[in-house]
Amino acid sequence: MRDFGNARAAAPATASGPVMSGGLVDSVFDRANQDPGLPAIARRLGPAGTAWTRMTAGELRDEVVALAKGLIASGIRPGNRVAVMARTRYEWTLFSCALWAIGAEVVPIYPTSSHEQVEWILKDAGCVAVVVEDEPGIMTVGSVCASLPRLRHVWQLDAGALEALVQKGRPVPATTVDSLRRIVLPDSTAVVAYTSGTTGRPRGCALSHRNLASPCDTLLEGWGHTGAPPGEQPAVLAFLPFSHVYGLMIQGLCLRGGLLMGHEPDLNADALASSFQTFRPTYLYAVPFVFEKLYKNFLRAAQQAGRGALFERAVRTAQDYALALERQRMGAGHGPGIDLRLQHALYGKAVYRKLRAALGGRVCGAASGGSPLNRELALFYAGIGIPVHDGYGLTETGGGITAQPVGREKTGTVGRPLPGVEVRVADDGEILVRGPSVFQGYVNDDPGTHMALRDGWLATGDLGHLDPEGYLSITGRKKEIIVTSGGKSVAPAALEERLRAHPLIHQAVVVGDNRPCVGALITLDPEFVAHWRGGLFAQDEVPGREAREENALRQEITRAVAAANATVSRLESIRVFRVLPEPFDVASGLLTPSMKLRRDEVTRRYAVEIDAMYQSSSRVPRERRTEELPTWDDSDDVFRRVR
CATH class of the missing domain: 3.40.50.12780 (ANL, N-terminal domain)
Structure with a gap:
């Protein structure tokens, strides 16, 4: 067993970071007291492409207090669990800070989760309230409310819930929020984050304020100087989901380190490109x-x-x-x-x-x-x-x-x-x-x-x-190790990473448990396929063009598989593969919010295709099989599927 601990960072860093005496939100209040004019949040109040407005540390603190008062007036108490089911937007940050300020616990839920997933998380965590983003969120929660007797509130952001809570909390003294905040301890639970469920039902991980603050403080102390050119305030565009711990860590880094944070709820390429150009992050x-x-x-x-x-x-x-x-x-x-x-x-x-x-x-x-x-x-x-x-x-x-x-x-x-x-x-x-x-x-x-x-x-x-x-x-x-029927153990990650390096390949899932050899399910990048097709042949070569394109694509994917195989032994190499009609995504339940594959669900959903892939391989005469060319099923007409 090899053991490494307390490794030194190249930049100065301590083993424990700053001494922590309270909760995560204390950094918001401390920053507002020390430097109230420091830009803390950048908000784009209009559609994509519009200018960003900046909110100072003092203004953020005031909005946190106002919302916290509304939560108190609504009966939210220390130790209560409140789910937040929304995309990465400013209100997510505001609600999490306000809940931490009164000692409540945040339960993140990805907004496109299924009815069954939402029901399981709300019931397992014992949530008393849930914040949703829009009408679909209301419908999802509403469909499972009957089985959630502890759920008392469902707040919809796009229906004015934030403003209503602020109004409701006006009679509550700000000193009440301050008193509750001061009794939150570093080892109090801050978040119940559910695992991505790549191999089974999600499990709720209880994370304390110290658990979440520790990596943030260590990274800020040892690596913080890399976040922007000297003399500039670091600026981070948060677009990864806060329903995942990586997204929560990014939020924590910004709040605890005094970084300017912008939120981008849309993960599509155009939205990100626009935000990069207008927000101009430094990291x-x-x-x-x-x-x-x-x-x-x-x-x-x-x-x-x-x-x-x-x-x-x-x-x-x-x-x-x-x-x-x-x-x-x-x-x-x-x-x-x-x-x-x-x-x-x-x-x-x-x-x-x-x-x-x-x-x-x-x-x-x-x-x-x-x-x-x-x-x-x-x-x-x-x-x-x-x-x-x-x-x-x-x-x-x-x-x-x-x-x-x-x-x-x-x-x-x-x-x-x-x-x-x-x-x-x-x-x-x-x-x-x-x-x-x-x-x-x-x-x-x-x-x-x-x-x-x-x-x-x-x-x-x-x-x-x-x-x-x-x-x-x-x-x-x-849990992902594949064992073929011949007893060979194969780790799929390296093969999948190598396949994804090819521009035409979007995703890959290596399969082969209890099969005679290793296989792969492959999805293509629709945008790159369209671009690749456009430059393949001269436009006037119409007769037989589609067949030649299909054949050229087969050769490209086969070369990509051969390149991946070159990194492993023959028994670990991909011998058969199938191109699937569409990419895996979060909405279909085949990817987690952090873009990881849900392997069990992929193999279940595509069991027929996997069986057909191996059956097609078994029909190929032995003398026609080669070490270099995996089997491509002739029924795969990829272009018809990605148009």
């Missing part, structure tokens, strides 16, 4: 899916402008430059040579500056979480001037527990343990964690809590390894 928090999508958008735009070859050369130069710098940092090289520096400088003006401009022109760094970031992609972003600090955490740890040490970043890993955190890898490869952010336990599940917490160590369920310098690499989940 980007995202998941690998977002970084992958941004890269593919850059590539598609370059190809449409007739500069695809230039872009690909610039990408290789950026990666080579970043890799040379990394080797220099780690004492394994002398840094970029003069030729590489000249090439990098040339592409800096012709390409990299334009890529950074697409993100608002001020982004000087980024963080990736939720799942490991592809090493080549991380090198690309570092090479264009946006170093991405890959980290690791989970719901049960209140957010991050590892991060890339500043000045000693090692791509392909998720960094080293944060100061105050201990990480071990058990003999079976499972990652064990101990530290101040580890949760209090699962709500209403003592047996599950005892299984997860062993002598103070959290058994994460993730597999990984620590290198001699203490850098952690994630290799998969214990």
Whole structure:
């Protein structure tokens, strides 16, 4: 067993961060007292593309107090649980702060959750109230209210609930809020965050104020100076869902660190592009899916402008430059040579500056979480001037527990343990964690809590390894390991990551439990497929065009599968695959709010396609099977499905 703990950050950081005596919202009140004019929130009051208005720390504190008074007048008491079922918007932040100010507990729910999921979470947590965003939210909660006797209030944001609560609370003295806030202790429960449910029913993780504050304070102290150029206030655009602990950590970083925070509720490409241009963040928090999508958008735009070859050369130069710098940092090289520096400088003006401009022109760094970031992609972003600090955490740890040490970043890993955190890898490869952010336990599940917490160590369920310098690499989940009928164990994550690196491939799910070989379900990126089709043949080549396009696509996907297979042994390689008609998404229940695959649901939903995929393979004569070419079912007409 390899054990690394209390790893030093390259920038100064303490093992425990600032001494905490109260709750999370105290930082809002302290900031307002110390610097009431500091911009705290940026709000866009009109549609996408309109200007942002700034709310000061003093104004935010006053709005928190006004809403907290309304909650008190409505009968919300310390220890009550209130669910928030809305997208990432200002009111989410306001409600969470107001609830914490009176000692209540927040239960995040993703707004597109199914009736069954909403019913389960509200009942299991014992919520007395729920905040919804719109009419669909009201309908979802209304359909399950009969089974929720403890639920007393349903507040709809878009129907004026916030204003009504503020009005209702006017008679309540502000001193009442202050008195309740002062009795909140660091170890009081702040959030009951439900796991994403990738392999079963979600479980409620009780997280204290200290659990949530600890990683935020440590990151702010050791890494905070990387969030903006010297002398500028860091600005963060929050667009990841606050229903996930990563989103909550981003909110906590902004509130506790005095960062300017803007909210973007829409995750579609146009909305994000508009917000990047108008809000102009200095630091980007995202998941690998977002970084992958941004890269593919850059590539598609370059190809449409007739500069695809230039872009690909610039990408290789950026990666080579970043890799040379990394080797220099780690004492394994002398840094970029003069030729590489000249090439990098040339592409800096012709390409990299334009890529950074697409993100608002001020982004000087980024963080990736939720799942490991592809090493080549991380090198690309570092090479264009946006170093991405890959980290690791989970719901049960209140957010991050590892991060890339500043000045000693090692791509392909998720960094080293944060100061105050201990990480071990058990003999079976499972990652064990101990530290101040580890949760209090699962709500209403003592047996599950005892299984997860062993002598103070959290058994994460993730597999990984620590290198001699203490850098952690994630290799998969214990529950996701595939065992073929031949007894070969396969971790799917690396294969899926490699497949997603191809511009045409949007998502991939590796399957093969109790099957003769490993297979894959693949979805395509509709936008990139349309772009790829447009440039494949001359427009006047009409006869037989569709058949040739289909054949060319088969070859491209087969090459992508072969490239992924080159990274693993033959017994671990993908032998059959099927292209599915549409991407997985959150609304269909096949992705979690943090964009992770719900594997059990995917394999259940596509059981017929999986069976057909293996049956088609078994019909191929043995002499026709090759080591290089996995089977493509002839019934797959992908273009008809993605048009």
